[in-house]
Amino acid sequence: MTTTKKQLHRIDLIFKNEQDCKEILRNALARSNQEVINEMVNSGLKGRGGAGFPTGLKWKLTAEQKVDEKFVICNADEGEPGTFKDREILTRVPHKVLSGMAVCAKIIGARKGYIYLRGEYKFLVPNLKKELRRFHDILDELGLDFRVEIFMGSGAYICGEESALFESMEGKRGEPRNKPPFPTEIGYLNKPTVINNVETLAHSYTILKYGAKKFRELGVKDSRGSKVFSVSGDTPIPGIYELELGMSVQDFVDDFGDGDTKAVQVGGASGFLVPRKRFGKTSIGYQGKLTGISLPTGGSMMIFNSSRSMYNVLNNYLDFFEEESCGQCTPCRVGCQQLLKGIKAVKRGEKPASYLDQLLKLTDTMKLTAKCGLGQSVANSFSSIVENFREEMIY
Amino acid sequence: MDFQEKLVHDLVAKHGTDRENLLPILQGVIDQERYLSEEAILKIAKEMSIPAADVYGTATFYSFLDTDPRGKYVIRVCKTITCAMKGKNQIIQAIENFLKIKVGETTIDKKFTILQTNCLGWCHKAPAMLVNDDVYTELTPESVVDILREYREEN
Numbered sequence: 001m002t003t004t005k006k007q008l009h010r011i012d013l014i015f016k017n018e019q020d021c022k023e024i025l026r027n028a029l030a031r032s033n034q035e036v037i038n039e040m041v042n043s044g045l046k047g048r049g050g051a052g053f054p055t056g057l058k059w060k061l062t063a064e065q066k067v068d069e070k071f072v073i074c075n076a077d078e079g080e081p082g083t084f085k086d087r088e089i090l091t092r093v094p095h096k097v098l099s100g101m102a103v104c105a106k107i108i109g110a111r112k113g114y115i116y117l118r119g120e121y122k123f124l125v126p127n128l129k130k131e132l133r134r135f136h137d138i139l140d141e142l143g144l145d146f147r148v149e150i151f152m153g154s155g156a157y158i159c160g161e162e163s164a165l166f167e168s169m170e171g172k173r174g175e176p177r178n179k180p181p182f183p184t185e186i187g188y189l190n191k192p193t194v195i196n197n198v199e200t201l202a203h204s205y206t207i208l209k210y211g212a213k214k215f216r217e218l219g220v221k222d223s224r225g226s227k228v229f230s231v232s233g234d235t236p237i238p239g240i241y242e243l244e245l246g247m248s249v250q251d252f253v254d255d256f257g258d259g260d261t262k263a264v265q266v267g268g269a270s271g272f273l274v275p276r277k278r279f280g281k282t283s284i285g286y287q288g289k290l291t292g293i294s295l296p297t298g299g300s301m302m303i304f305n306s307s308r309s310m311y312n313v314l315n316n317y318l319d320f321f322e323e324e325s326c327g328q329c330t331p332c333r334v335g336c337q338q339l340l341k342g343i344k345a346v347k348r349g350e351k352p353a354s355y356l357d358q359l360l361k362l363t364d365t366m367k368l369t370a371k372c373g374l375g376q377s378v379a380n381s382f383s384s385i386v387e388n389f390r391e392e393m394i395y
Numbered sequence: 396m397d398f399q400e401k402l403v404h405d406l407v408a409k410h411g412t413d414r415e416n417l418l419p420i421l422q423g424v425i426d427q428e429r430y431l432s433e434e435a436i437l438k439i440a441k442e443m444s445i446p447a448a449d450v451y452g453t454a455t456f457y458s459f460l461d462t463d464p465r466g467k468y469v470i471r472v473c474k475t476i477t478c479a480m481k482g483k484n485q486i487i488q489a490i491e492n493f494l495k496i497k498v499g500e501t502t503i504d505k506k507f508t509i510l511q512t513n514c515l516g517w518c519h520k521a522p523a524m525l526v527n528d529d530v531y532t533e534l535t536p537e538s539v540v541d542i543l544r545e546y547r548e549e550n
């Protein structure tokens with residue numbers, strides 16, 4: 001090959017070594033709550049845990065609740081296959097995450113915060129505790145009555161879903177609740193709660209430091225700022241990269257692929273598979289509703305080259321969902337089992353190829369009737385794989 | 396008071412009897428005993444005044460809160476997509492051959508249990524595994540045996 005490889009612009013904000021959180025906090029705490037909320041709203045920051053809810057609005061809604069006790073929770077359950085950026089953020093810049101939590105706490109009126117850390121990341125605890133002690137000293141110095149504790153998960157993907165996470169913290173099975181009510185009203189211990197992803201909180205530090213305007217200069221309409229991507233699979237350069245939102249999958253593949261990329265899974269097992277023919281037409285962001293043209297993501301980008309069987313990929317995802325479904329509602333519990341059994345039966349020739357269409361209908365039903373995001377999103381990878389790689393499902 | 400009674404008693408004293416403290420208490424027992432025996436569950440239920448069925452129901456929800464006896468070292472090999480693509484089967488094979496047990500089993504000396512688990516958050520360094528709380532990445536059939544040999548030969 002003679003062409004030089006095109007490279008996406010690398011951003012260096014989140015992991016930038018900045019030790020000025022005392023100053024940032026002092027300034028933020030001196031501003032009025034309204035001012036800080038406006039800054040957050042104007043930045044356009046949307047949640048980086050996957051769903052993309054506007055962060056400023058979440059803080060505002062919780063601040064408006066007239067209740068004495070409220071909580072700030074950092075969601076560090078990071079269980080979506082292919083996602084590993086929150087671990088890196090908590091390892092390298094935990095003080096930024098904590099600063100985000102503290103400013104949020106001041107605005108909404110919370111005195112207590114938690115980091116819900118997945119059990120698989122227990123090795124991070126000693127370091128985090130050291131950071132917490134340092135941080136609490138700073139808060140004392142600044143006169144903010146706020147304390148953060150670590151709460152350990154115990155190996156359940158579903159506990160990353162916010163209401164399941166509350167249940168888990170309350171000492172129960174991690175079974176998602178009905179929504180509404182939303183956590184901004186009824187969260188942990190039924191109190192108004194802001195729950196944000198690790199990365200979202202770290203971005204709020206950047207916004208407080210550099211201002212909403214600077215943050216908005218990155219990204220595209222409706223998808224402002226940078227995003228930390230977890231890149232894995234068939235790539236010569238797997239790892240963690242901070243990139244601008246709005247890039248096309250084609251540009252991503254040109255940069256990170258191995259020259260033989262067949263498909264990219266955007267957003268983990270609960271996200272979408274983008275086949276080669278759609279690379280140019282698909283971008284990464286949060287534009288309006290899901291159209292299949294712009295995909296929201298928690299940042300998991302898994303690359304598959306032409307040596308990979310898409311049947312094996314789907315089988316692996318369905319195994320995952322079947323195991324991690326909390327089993328609380330029938331469409332998801334039985335649906336996941338049936339999908340897994342179904343694709344195996346088609347592969348073995350025990351069911352005709354047309355059975356795949358029945359399974360697609362089943363995922364449509366799950367999308368409508370499952371209680372939480374897990375069951376609702378099985379359809380994403382299932383339909384995007386089956387529709388684009390039907391042959392591989394059969395032969 | 397036997398060891399377990401004291402363990403449960405101390406954990407409850409440390410965390411408190413409110414239901415919110417159940418997970419940390421269950422995790423504390425796991426740290427020491429690697430699994431939640433029926434006796435341990437009954438003791439926790441009694442100390443916290445929670446029905447034993449609720450304690451059991453909570454514990455069985457979480458894959459790290461085992462209710463079956465486990466070895467001193469619980470090996471959890473990631474079986475999710477990237478690790479599967481990067482040779483997790485060969486890793487399992489190498490472990491099974493070395494320990495002479497299958498996935499799901501515990502060695503007779505109760506030192507090792509082999510399990511599989513879902514994505515550990517190290518896909519960029521696949522294949523990955525946990526041995527208790529410690530992470531090992533970019534495994535090869537050779538390196539995994541070296542790692543386990545060290546565990547086997549300690550003390």
Ligand SMILES: Cc1cc2nc3c(=O)[nH]c(=O)nc-3n(C[C@H](O)[C@H](O)[C@H](O)COP(=O)(O)O)c2cc1C
Nearest residue numbers: 047048049075077078079160161162196197200373
């Ligand atoms: C099945 C499922 C798993 C989830 N896992 C996580 C997770 O591990 N980390 C996370 O931040 N959000 C996760 N979420 C999203 C959370 O419910 C919630 O939207 C998020 O923590 C809000 O934070 P954000 O607005 O900063 O993104 C999950 C959602 C679902 C449905």
Ligand code: SF4
Nearest residue numbers: 326328329332372375
């Ligand atoms: S959709 Fe699945 S994970 Fe969600 S509540 Fe229903 S059974 Fe549980």
Ligand code: FES
Nearest residue numbers: 473478515517518
């Ligand atoms: S797939 Fe194994 S660590 Fe993520």
